[in-house]
Amino acid sequence: MSFISDVYAYLFYFATLVLVAGLANKIVQYVRTPAPLKIPTTPAPTTNRGVVLRIAREVVFFESLFRGNKWTWIFGWIFHFGLFMVTLRHLRYFLNPVPVPLQMIQPFGIYGGMAMIVGLAGLWVRRFAVDRVRYVTALSDHLILGLLILIGCSGLLMRFVMHTDIIRVKEFFQGLYHFQINPLPADPLLLLHLLLIAALMIIFPYSKLLHAQGLFFSPTRNQVDNPREQRHLAPWARRFEQK
Amino acid sequence: MAKADFAVPELKEYAEIPVIQPGSMQHSSPFKSKPEFQEALGFPGELAPDWQKQALAKMGDLLGRYRSLRVYLDSCVKCGACTDKCHYYLGTKDPKNMPVARQDLLRKVYRRYFTLAGRLFPQLVGAENLTEEVLDDWYSYYHQCSQCRRCSVFCPYGIDTAEISMAAREIMDSIGVGQKYCNEIIGKVYKIGNNLGLPGPALQDTLEGLEEDVLDDTGVEVKYPLDQEGAEILLVTPSADFFAEPHVDGLIGYGKVFHEAGVSWTLSTHASEAANFGMFIGSYENMRRVALRIREAAIKLKVKRIVFGECGHAWRVAYSFLNTLVGPWDFLDPRYPVPQHICEFTYSLIQQGKLRFDKSQNDDKVLTYHDSCNVARASRMGDKPGGQFEIPRAIIRATCNHFYDMGEETIRDRTFCCGGGGGLLTDDLMEVRVKGAQPRLEALNNVMKEKGVTHMAAICAICKSQFTKVLPYYGMDMDQIVSVHQLVSNAIILTGQDDDE
Numbered sequence: 001m002s003f004i005s006d007v008y009a010y011l012f013y014f015a016t017l018v019l020v021a022g023l024a025n026k027i028v029q030y031v032r033t034p035a036p037l038k039i040p041t042t043p044a045p046t047t048n049r050g051v052v053l054r055i056a057r058e059v060v061f062f063e064s065l066f067r068g069n070k071w072t073w074i075f076g077w078i079f080h081f082g083l084f085m086v087t088l089r090h091l092r093y094f095l096n097p098v099p100v101p102l103q104m105i106q107p108f109g110i111y112g113g114m115a116m117i118v119g120l121a122g123l124w125v126r127r128f129a130v131d132r133v134r135y136v137t138a139l140s141d142h143l144i145l146g147l148l149i150l151i152g153c154s155g156l157l158m159r160f161v162m163h164t165d166i167i168r169v170k171e172f173f174q175g176l177y178h179f180q181i182n183p184l185p186a187d188p189l190l191l192l193h194l195l196l197i198a199a200l201m202i203i204f205p206y207s208k209l210l211h212a213q214g215l216f217f218s219p220t221r222n223q224v225d226n227p228r229e230q231r232h233l234a235p236w237a238r239r240f241e242q243k
Numbered sequence: 244m245a246k247a248d249f250a251v252p253e254l255k256e257y258a259e260i261p262v263i264q265p266g267s268m269q270h271s272s273p274f275k276s277k278p279e280f281q282e283a284l285g286f287p288g289e290l291a292p293d294w295q296k297q298a299l300a301k302m303g304d305l306l307g308r309y310r311s312l313r314v315y316l317d318s319c320v321k322c323g324a325c326t327d328k329c330h331y332y333l334g335t336k337d338p339k340n341m342p343v344a345r346q347d348l349l350r351k352v353y354r355r356y357f358t359l360a361g362r363l364f365p366q367l368v369g370a371e372n373l374t375e376e377v378l379d380d381w382y383s384y385y386h387q388c389s390q391c392r393r394c395s396v397f398c399p400y401g402i403d404t405a406e407i408s409m410a411a412r413e414i415m416d417s418i419g420v421g422q423k424y425c426n427e428i429i430g431k432v433y434k435i436g437n438n439l440g441l442p443g444p445a446l447q448d449t450l451e452g453l454e455e456d457v458l459d460d461t462g463v464e465v466k467y468p469l470d471q472e473g474a475e476i477l478l479v480t481p482s483a484d485f486f487a488e489p490h491v492d493g494l495i496g497y498g499k500v501f502h503e504a505g506v507s508w509t510l511s512t513h514a515s516e517a518a519n520f521g522m523f524i525g526s527y528e529n530m531r532r533v534a535l536r537i538r539e540a541a542i543k544l545k546v547k548r549i550v551f552g553e554c555g556h557a558w559r560v561a562y563s564f565l566n567t568l569v570g571p572w573d574f575l576d577p578r579y580p581v582p583q584h585i586c587e588f589t590y591s592l593i594q595q596g597k598l599r600f601d602k603s604q605n606d607d608k609v610l611t612y613h614d615s616c617n618v619a620r621a622s623r624m625g626d627k628p629g630g631q632f633e634i635p636r637a638i639i640r641a642t643c644n645h646f647y648d649m650g651e652e653t654i655r656d657r658t659f660c661c662g663g664g665g666g667l668l669t670d671d672l673m674e675v676r677v678k679g680a681q682p683r684l685e686a687l688n689n690v691m692k693e694k695g696v697t698h699m700a701a702i703c704a705i706c707k708s709q710f711t712k713v714l715p716y717y718g719m720d721m722d723q724i725v726s727v728h729q730l731v732s733n734a735i736i737l738t739g740q741d742d743d744e
Contacts, residue, residue, distance in 0.1 A: 029313065030313065033308070033309070033310040034308065034309075034310060035309070036308065036567075037564055037567060038564070039563070041395045042622060042623055042631065043631075044623075045628065046628060058401075064398060064401065065324050067396065068325065068328070068398070069322075123322075126323065131262055131263050132263055132338065132341055133321070133326065135344065136321045136323065136326065136338075136341065136343045136344055138367070138369035139369075140368045140369070141320075206359050207368070208317075208319060208320045211317075214315075214317055214400050215318070217310060217314045218314055218315075218318070219314075220311070220392075220395050220401035220402075221400075221401040225623055227562060227563045227564065227566055228566055228581060230566070231567050231570050231571060232566075234308070236308055237567075240528070
C-alpha cells in the first residue's frame, strides 16, 4: 500500500520537475532567439495594446481557427474550455482552504469534463473522416488524443460510478508540499487517472503540446505593425551595419 | 486558348476542396542554379559529399537566428485548418502542397535531429532522416510555395509557411542546391541594377519614348527623369514597368501623377529595381545587399523622399524590412513615411482634391481588384490597419465608374495569390503556375459572369506578368489584367491638356 503511495509520490515529483524545467527551458530558448524582421500577418495592430488584445482573442476565442475551419474550431474550443473548467475544479486538491469562487464553480467542472470528451471525440473523428487531416496525422497525434480521453473518462467514472476517497487524495497531494508521503487510496481508476496525468505532464515539453506557449511567441501574432517608424534590428544583424 | 501538356483545372461556380492525390506534383521542380550564379551570391556551387552535415549545421544556425522558425516547427498540432487554404493545393490536389504537409517536410528532419522525442521515437512522431529523397522533396515542394502567407491567416498559432519555405531555400542554397531563376536574377541586380538586366542607356531610351508618347497623347510635356540629382522624390519601381504590358501603362500613370502634384522626381539606374529576390531565398544577407542599392541611390541623388511603384513583394520588403535592413532614414524629409507607396501618394492627392479625373475614360471596362498577397498580408498603406485594401480601391473608384469586388472569401487578407509569386515566375514552373492560379481565376470568372466584369486591376509586377501568361490557359484574354495606375493614367486630366477628344 505505502509502496504504491511512494511510487506515485516520486512519479509526481519527477513529472512536475520535467514539466517545469522543460517548459522553462523552451521559454528561455524562445526568448533568446531573436525575431530579426517584422512579420506580423496584416492587417495587424499598430500599438502594444492592440497586440495584447489580438493575442487575448486568439487565446480565449481561437479567432484565427474560427476563420479557418468551423468544425475544428467548435470541437477544439469545447475541448479547451472544458479542460479549463476541469482544471479549475481540480484546484481544490491543491489549495487549502478552497477559495469561495472555486467552491462555486465545482459543478461546472463536471460539465467541463463532459464537454472535454465531446470535443476530443469530435477532433478524433476528423482525423479519420477528413482525408486531408488523415494525411497529416502521425501516430503521436492519435496517442495524445487517446491519452486525454482516457484521463477524462477515468475522472468522470470516479465521479459517477466508482467513487474514491477524495479526502485522502487531497491529503496525499497536500503532503507532497512538505515532502511527506500520505497514503493514496489504492483504487485502480484513481491510479490509472493519476498515472495518465503524470504521463501528460512528462510529454508536454517534448511534444506538440508546446503550442500552448508557441502562440505567445509567434511573430505573426505578437508583433506591432510599425516597421516604418521603428527599426527592428536583431543583435546578429548588427554586424552588417559596420562598414 | 494556350496549349498545355497538363490538365488545366476547371473553373467552377462554387469553390470545391479537392480530394488528395498523393504525388501528383512530385515531378515539378525548377531548373537548378549553375555554380557561377551560386558563387556570385556567396553560396557553394554544388552539392558536397558531406551535404547532410552542412545542411543540419545550417538548420541549427537558422534555428538560433529566427524565432519564427523555431516556434513554428515546435507548435503545429496538425489541426488541419490550413489544409484547404493554399492555392497550390486547391489547384494541384497534391497533399504535400497543403501548408502543414509542406512544413512537415522540414519539421520531420527538425524532429529527428533537434528534438528529444524525434531522437528517441522517430516513427511515433513522424521524424525522418535527411536523405536524398527528402532533399528532392524539399527542392520540389519548397518551390511550389509562393510565400503568400494565406495559411498564416487561418492558423491558430499564426504559423507562416513562408518562413519555413524561406529557411528551407536558404538551407538548400547553403549546400549548393539553388534555384536558377531567383539566383540568376539576384546576380543581375548586383551586376546591372535590375532583375531584367536593362542597362542605363536602354532605360534612358525607354523613358524618352514614354515622354514622346504622353506628349503625342495629351499635348502635355510630362517628364520621366533618370538619375536626376537633387530631385525631391526617388521612385523605385519593378523593372517590368519599363517595358512590359500592362506594367508600363502604370509607369506612365505615376509620371502623370507626379507631374500634376508639381514635385520633382527621378528614377535611378543604380536602383532600377524595386523587387528584392533576396527575400524569396530567405537570405538576410542578400536581401540587405539588394536593399542597400536604394539607400546608396537616395544618398547619391540627394532626394528627400522615396516612393515605391506597384510591386507586391517589393512593397513587403520596402514597408516591413527596409528601415530595419538599411535604415535609419534620418537624412530624408521626416514629414513623410519612408518609404511611401505610389498608391499612398496618389490617394493623398485625391484626398486633397489636387487631381481631376474624367472617369468616363475607363467606361470601356468593368473592373475588379486583385489584392496582391504580400501587400495584403505582409504590409500596410496609410496610417490605419487595412489601408492596403481601402486605398487601392479608393483610387479605382475615383478613376472608374464600374467596380465590383470578387467573392469576400477571396479578397483582402483572404486573397488568393496569383500563382506566380515567391520566385516561381519562371517558365520551368508553368504547370504549377497555371494550376495555382485556379482559385483566383475561379473567383474572377464568377464576377465576370455575375457582374459583367471585364478587367482585373493589380498592383504587383509578378501578378501582372503571371496573369498575362496564365489567363489564356483558362480561355481568358491576357489584356484583362491592368495596372491600377493605368486606370489613373487613362482618367487623369492634366493641366493644359488638349481637349480635342
